[in-house]
Each structure stands twice: as structure tokens, then as C-alpha cells.
Amino acid sequence: MKKLAVSKTDPCKACLSCALACSQAFYKTADVALSCIQIGAKPDGTPKVMTCLMCGKCARTCPEGAISQNAKGVYMIDKKKCVGCGKCVEACPMKVMVLANGKASKCIACGICAKACPMEILSVEEK
Numbered sequence: 164m165k166k167l168a169v170s171k172t173d174p175c176k177a178c179l180s181c182a183l184a185c186s187q188a189f190y191k192t193a194d195v196a197l198s199c200i201q202i203g204a205k206p207d208g209t210p211k212v213m214t215c216l217m218c219g220k221c222a223r224t225c226p227e228g229a230i231s232q233n234a235k236g237v238y239m240i241d242k243k244k245c246v247g248c249g250k251c252v253e254a255c256p257m258k259v260m261v262l263a264n265g266k267a268s269k270c271i272a273c274g275i276c277a278k279a280c281p282m283e284i285l286s287v288e289e290k
Contacts, residue, residue: 164236165272167200167214170284177202177210184279190263197263199270200285212284213257215270221251221260229267235289242266 169175182198190197201213215238222230222238229244230251240251247265260269277285 164217165287165289166217166236167270167272167274167277168286168288169212169214170286173282173284175202175210175212175284176282178281180279180281181212181276181285185276188273188275189268197261197268198276199259199261199268200276201257201259213259214285215255215259215272216257217272218256220254220256221267221269224250224254226250230269235272237272238269239271240267240269 179195179202181200182195182202183193185200186192186194186197203211203213205211217236217238219232219238227244227246229241230238232238245266247262249262251267252260252262260267272287274287277287
């Protein structure tokens with residue numbers, strides 16, 4: 164399965180370079196709200212990197228069948244089938260799916276965020 168991985172040894176500095184790179188690549192704007200990687204906070208206030216788990220909850224929730232898993236294990240959204248209802252966004256346990264331009268969007272493990280991370284704590288792994 165191909166997915167975005169976060170290093171457990173090196174700390175995130177919450178610089179948002181990863182989130183900004185994601186939104187810039189897919190929506191041509193630097194807006195963390197449009198990113199499919201989010202930086203939150205742990206109870207102690209340190210940064211928490213939230214990424215797609217490739218759990219499939221979004222696919223099971225989609226009433227249109229617009230989300231399916233490809234051969235590498237990545238859940239992909241068929242934009243032609245997506246009606247923008249937002250049920251998948253609500254179902255995402257990590258809150259990393261977004262609605263933009265009337266369609267749902269999610270991480271496809273492309274690695275753009277990993278390349279942008281100055282701390283080098285992100286990587287795309289295949290298991």
C-alpha cells in the first residue's frame with residue numbers, strides 16, 4: 164500500500180510548508196484550508212501532522228461510488244462521479260479531506276508535501 168508516512172523521531176516545526184505546497188500544487192493558491200495534509204496540535208501543544216490513513220472510510224461513505232482504491236492501495240476520487248455532497252469529508256477520521264470547487268479532494272500520496280518539508284519528516288512509502 165502506498166501512503167504518506169510521518170517520521171516519529173524528528174519533530175514537526177509547524178512551518179506549514181507541506182500544507183502550502185499541497186494547496187499550491189492542486190489549487191494554485193497558498194491556502195492551508197485546501198491542503199490534504201493538516202498540522203494540528205497535540206494536547207501538550209506540540210504540532211501533530213495529520214495525513215490520510217488510506218483507511219477507506221471515505222469510499223465506504225460515498226453515496227455516488229466516486230471513491231475507489233487503485234492497485235497501489237491509494238483511494239482516489241473520480242471527479243466526474245463526485246457530486247460534492249461532503250459526506251466523505253465528514254467521515255474522514257483525520258479531517259484531511261476537503262471540498263473545493265464543488266468537489267471532494269484527498270491525499271493521493273504524490274509526495275509534493277514531502278519534498279517541501281524542510282525537516283524531512285514526510286515520505287511516501289509502499290508497504
